[in-house]
């Protein structure tokens with residue numbers, strides 16, 4: 001995330017993520033799935049502006065039909081921090097959405113992580129990234145990763161994060177169809193594989209900066225569960241199947257990303273896909 005001060009305000013840009021690898025290792029008694037995934041944050045951002053406000057908490061959302069009510073992850077993160085710190089200070093957060101919701105890009109999770117980091121700074125709490133990540137895990141499985149950007153391996157239900165390196169910037173075109181997908185619905189359909197696909201080859205290719213090898217090794221176990229729920233995923237994958245150096249659905253969908261071999265190639269494909277009205281198109285790079 002990118003943190004700046006503008007006058008009296010604190011401004012945080014919260015990045016989206018893609019999963020370059022996602023394998024299911026088992027189903028847990030609590031209903032969650034054990035997974036192993038390789039996260040990468042990308043340069044598509046929501047923006048949060050924190051402003052002084054005496055006693056109330058208010059969250060205003062722009063650019064989305066989502067509201068800032070009690071279920072919003074930003075609102076929940078604010079209440080969690082106030083409870084944990086034992087304070088009742090007010091705060092106003094203005095959230096401008098660019099990351100589509102229910103799209104497998106973890107926009108809501110990134111907003112929540114940005115809120116935890118922002119309030120830690122705003123209220124001088126002095127909490128470590130580890131403590132913030134542990135708090136984030138109470139709100140959602142993808143949140144701890146955002147304290148370890150740009151790239152990390154996550155295990156458990158997603159909350160055990162081990163940072164890794166990406167030696168070269170990666171370029172992507174992301175296609176998000178109008179139809180979103182519910183993470184819970186997708187996980188409900190998942191079949192645990194008898195023999196999991198290993199994360200090690202793609203992690204090692206990423207660490208060596210071998211983008212072609214990364215493209216060849218892209219893998220997401222959730223694709224087979226998502227496609228019957230959202231035919232647009234199959235349609236997009238079919239359309240971009242020959243483009244770039246690899247294509248994959250991100251997270252539990254419904255976005256599909258294409259890994260490109262240069263920023264210029266990404267720009268070109270992005271323009272073509274916009275003209276074809278395939279969905280919302282984002283031309284992005286790996287980023288913090």
Ligand code: C5P
Pocket residue numbers: 031032033034035139140141142156157158183184187
């Ligand atoms: O943790 P989060 O609230 O993002 O998860 C949303 C839903 O996705 C969970 O309620 C669960 O059904 C499913 N899930 C899962 N295994 C995971 C992560 C999420 O089954 N590792």
